[in-house]
Amino acid sequence: MTVGFIGGKFLPLHLGHVYSITKAACMVDELFVILSHSEKRDRSLCDNSKVDYISAQVRLRWLSQLTKDMENVHVLSIKDEAENEEEYDWAQGGMAIRNTIGKPIDIVFSSETAYTPIFKQIYPNSEHILLDETRRKIPISATRIRKEGPFIHWNYIPDVVKPYFVKKIVIVGTESCGKSTLTRYLAKLFNTTVVEEYGRMVCDELGGCDGLLLPEDFQRIAYGHKLLEHQAIQKANKVVFIDTEAMITQYYSKLYCNQEQKVLDEIGDLQDYDLWLLLEPDVKWVDDGLRVHGEQTIRENNHLELKRMLDRKGILYQEIKGNYYERLDRAIKLVNTLVS
Numbered sequence: 037m038t039v040g041f042i043g044g045k046f047l048p049l050h051l052g053h054v055y056s057i058t059k060a061a062c063m064v065d066e067l068f069v070i071l072s073h074s075e076k077r078d079r080s081l082c083d084n085s086k087v088d089y090i091s092a093q094v095r096l097r098w099l100s101q102l103t104k105d106m107e108n109v110h111v112l113s114i115k116d117e118a119e120n121e122e123e124y125d126w127a128q129g130g131m132a133i134r135n136t137i138g139k140p141i142d143i144v145f146s147s148e149t150a151y152t153p154i155f156k157q158i159y160p161n162s163e164h165i166l167l168d169e170t171r172r173k174i175p176i177s178a179t180r181i182r183k184e185g186p187f188i189h190w191n192y193i194p195d196v197v198k199p200y201f202v203k204k205i206v207i208v209g210t211e212s213c214g215k216s217t218l219t220r221y222l223a224k225l226f227n228t229t230v231v232e233e234y235g236r237m238v239c240d241e242l243g244g245c246d247g248l249l250l251p252e253d254f255q256r257i258a259y260g261h262k263l264l265e266h267q268a269i270q271k272a273n274k275v276v277f278i279d280t281e282a283m284i285t286q287y288y289s290k291l292y293c294n295q296e297q298k299v300l301d302e303i304g305d306l307q308d309y310d311l312w313l314l315l316e317p318d319v320k321w322v323d324d325g326l327r328v329h330g331e332q333t334i335r336e337n338n339h340l341e342l343k344r345m346l347d348r349k350g351i352l353y354q355e356i357k358g359n360y361y362e363r364l365d366r367a368i369k370l371v372n373t374l375v376s
């Protein structure tokens with residue numbers, strides 16, 4: 037029965053790590069993947085980089101998700117107190133790794149030739165096997181991803197990690213302001229997923245909105261929308277486009293049922309969108325059978341009311357106006373600033 041381990045910070049996990057983990061898993065009976073973490077050191081590595089500090093729990097979740105169907109692989113997490121890379125005590129770390137694994141280690145895996153003398157000292161009875169030490173197979177490093185950002189190295193980001201980095205863009209506005217079309221067009225252009233307005237599906241189900249929606253429908257809309265968001269983020273390509281959100285649901289709850297609902301506010305407070313696009317109602321009104329507030333002064337008043345709601349919440353939004361071409365063009369520019 038051979039036992040091996042591969043250690044690292046996985047800050048962030050990339051396909052080079054996945055390569056080493058999968059190869060190593062095929063070379064031993066039991067492989068331990070050790071996440072070594074120290075908040076101070078890991079924060080300092082992310083300082084002045086394009087990747088904010090990633091908690092150990094998030095990194096552990098990635099490793100767990102990655103290896104959950106690899107029967108001979110176990111993921112462990114070991115904390116140390118190093119303030120920076122240079123201060124890391126390899127011997128002490130080695131002792132903690134040995135104690136945590138709790139059985140003789142036959143092989144230590146890495147892709148660093150520089151680790152050989154260190155491993156000889158701390159694991160005198162183990163072999164050090166190097167995996168793609170020239171980094172030719174998967175030419176990427178976590179240092180490079182931190183320095184240059186995850187988006188230009190997107191092809192090296194594993195699927196279990198991508199959702200963490202996805203930028204969430206929400207598009208809001210009152211009825212018939214071109215929201216759903218803009219959302220869909222942006223998703224096509226950026227080749228990614230979209231979250232359609234869940235409220236429309238509920239209205240479609242009922243055969244209309246006016247006079248039919250009950251206060252509890254708005255709660256269902258907010259919950260249903262959140263679930264769709266989660267699903268779309270899992271499959272998104274760098275960005276996800278979201279048509280409306282909980283504050284808009286609140287706005288409609290007020291408009292249709294004259295009721296502000298605490299639960300919608302609370303859901304709204306938990307949202308962490310990266311970009312809010314607020315569409316002005318300056319495009320032609322389109323009656324799709326579900327809309328009821330078509331007169332221009334009503335549209336403008338509703339828009340002002342919506343703006344007041346967003347302002348009260350301290351939400352920073354970008355206003356989008358003009359013809360369809362101008363709207364799309366401005367939205368593209370704003371989205372590009374997030375993923376460059």
Ligand SMILES: NC(=O)c1ccc[n+]([C@@H]2O[C@H](COP(=O)([O-])OP(=O)(O)OC[C@H]3O[C@@H](n4cnc5c(N)ncnc54)[C@H](O)[C@@H]3O)[C@@H](O)[C@H]2O)c1
Pocket residue numbers: 042043044045046047051052053055056072073121124125126127128129130133145146147148158167168171174175176177178
């Ligand atoms: N005490 C120990 O025995 C021990 C052993 C290993 C790691 N550690 C801990 O991990 C840290 C060092 O880890 P790191 O910076 O090497 O971690 P890392 O997260 O960058 O990499 C993890 C592992 O994947 C390998 N790897 C990285 N990029 C690869 C690629 N493109 N292709 C193939 N393999 C690739 C690395 O060589 C390493 O073995 C140390 O500072 C320490 O905290 C401790």
